[in-house]
Amino acid sequence: MVLPTSHIFLYLITISISWAGDWGRLELHSNHIPYVLGHHQDLASACASDDQCPYKIVDQCWGYEDGCKGNASFSKNDEPINCASDHHKRDFWFRADFGFIGNIRKEMEAIRICTADVENDSSLICARNAKFCHARNLYIDFRSHTPDRDRFKEDMFEKGMIGGYCKFDESLLKEQGSHPYPLQSWYSELQNYTKLDFQISNDNGRCDVFIDKPSILMKLDSGVNIYHHFCDFFNLYLTQHVNNSWFGKDVQIIMWDTSSLGYFDIVEDAWNAFTDHPVLNLKGFTGKRVCFKEAIFSLLPRMRGGLFYNSYIPKGCVGSSMFRAFSEHFLHRMGVRQDQSTFLPGAKIRLTILQRGSPDNDHVFRQIKNQDELVAVAKEFDEFEVKVVQYNWRTVSFVEQLNITHNSDIFIGMHGAGLLHFLFLPDWAVAFELYNCGDTGCYYDLARLRGLNYITWGDGKIEAFDRGKHHRYGDNPKFWNWSFEPDEFRRLLVRARDALVAKKRDYRTLKIGTNKHDEL
Known part of the structure; x- marks a missing residue:
């Protein structure tokens, strides 16, 4: 059949x-x-x-x-x-x-590398260039694998070490090798997929470990940079869509890391949005033959034409329903809710300023040298409730960070990974990248994808400090510190406030009192 x-x-x-x-x-x-x-x-x-x-x-x-x-x-x-x-x-x-999901699903209809004749046979289907693959009854032999310092070993398997019992189209597999880079494709891992002469089952004596839960295999970007790491989580969410999921959490996530190195994860709690089980590491399978009833090779964080690192975003467009869905889904799963008092008459505008490190930390750059002065300007606005936060993973849990962000109306910060939090602002919020340090697209595009109003500093009325201080990147503005003219900051705050009120009015009326800055 x-x-x-x-x-x-x-x-x-x-x-x-x-x-x-x-x-x-x-x-x-x-x-x-x-x-x-x-x-x-x-x-x-x-x-x-x-x-x-x-x-x-x-x-x-x-x-x-x-x-x-x-x-x-x-x-x-x-x-x-x-x-x-x-x-x-x-x-x-x-x-x-x-539409991005729809394209991948259509690609998979044509790339059926290994097909089953009967229900207990194996199968392997992939999207183009093996950026996503789905396998059933998959056999992987890790007995000769020795973890080293290479996180994504490309020659890990020989023929017969990975495969399944099925009708195998080897030429179709080879056609998927155009992008054999670790965080762009699964081709290197699957290039020696082999038609085996035995069916994969829990009782055939061929499997030292048999995993019957749906297993999602992931190659992760940097766990210490929240922007890059959330490319992992976002693509995990997209993977669930591609794979026809109803987003159940009884799944096993496996970190595909062929090294013996540790992986430091500053937002480890984020996995709770996707699975009820501890994330496993590949090194735990060393020396064993592992069989998977169902294995999903997830979408990867740096795919060509992928999302959201270095993505091309068509001119002018603002608001992706897919990014909005991810934000809503993730926040719900993390237990983060909007404080409904923000919609009451006379409610304050919640303005949050994200501080980069402490002033005495010489190892953190892009600090605001006159931050106290800018905070004082913000506090001149009677309608603002001003909060300065430092998202230090050691002292502020990730869930607490999310609660602060999601309950902010205007979120201000210097260019840096912390602006990943733009993803989790409410729909009406203003994303204010105080200065982009010459990297004009990164967080502007992220704010556009999330459907937010975006503001940043223009040319002039800014002063650089500590040029050349960094031993390696001293000529890069991202490794300087900055001071900002208070009057220009005040003008931008008025712009941010007005943009907020216009958009939030679509949700509920927000009362704004007149103040001495209305004419600016």
Whole structure:
């Protein structure tokens, strides 16, 4: 029997759904439930037949499904805005919104490298250039692997050490080797995939370890840089979409790291949004033959044409429904909620200034030399509630950081990884990159993707300090410290306030009193 196309994605389909009235276990943002149920008919049917299911079944879809259009889609055609042309808007949809998912899923329909004849056979399908792959009944032999200092060893497997029992198209696999770089493709790991002469099962004596949970294999970017690390988490979320997931957390995440080195993770709690189980490291399989019932080779953080590091974002466009969905999903899973008192009449505008290090720390650059002066300017505005924070992972938990960020209306900080928090601002917020240090696109694009108003310092009215102080990068403005003219900062605050009020009014009326700066 040849398996139908619907069996390509097994993550949801192979799960027997029995909620026994405990629908809260979905742990989904309330805005997302109609789309998850609309996308997954098995889940919707289970809900419809359960009197205790509190959700109404409606015909909604994320946007990448065939026939998903208009008001039925998550974006409802309201995103993006401000595109330079209809061409740019369409380009944005496929590069930076749910059309990106649709393209990958279509690629996988054609790249079936290993196909099953019967249900217990193996399979391997991939997106172009092996940027994502899905395997069933996968065999990997780690007995000859010795971890060293190479995190992504490219010649790890010989023929017969990785593979499955299936109809194998070796030439199709070889065609996927155009981008054999560690954080762009899985080709190096899969290039010696072999047709084996035995089926993969838990009782065949060939597997020292058999993992029957869906397993997501990930090659991670830097765990000490929150911006780069969240390229991992964002692509994990996209991986779940590509793989037809309903975002259940009974999955095993495995860090694909072929080295003996440690991996320092400053936002380790973030994994709780995706799995109920500890993240495993590949070195734990050394010396063993490991079999996977289902293995997902996740989308990678630095793919060509991927998201969101160094991504091309079409001209003018603001607001990706996919980035908004990620933000809502992640914050919900982390237990972060909006303080509803912000919508009460007379509520203050919550202005947060992110401080880079302490003034006496000579190893931290891009510090604001006259920060106290700028804080005093902000406090002149009666409608502002000003908070200065330092997101030090040693003293402020990541969840606490998220709560502060998500309950900020204007978020101000110097160029740096901490501005990753733009992703978790509320929809109406203003992202204020005080100075971009010549890197004009990075956080401007991130704010655009998130659908935020963005402000930054222009030319002039700024003074550089400590040029040449850094022993290696002393000529780079990112390794200087800066002072800012208070009057120009005041003008930009008025601009930020006005942009905030105009947008937040769409959510609830925010009362702003007149003050002496209105004329600026």
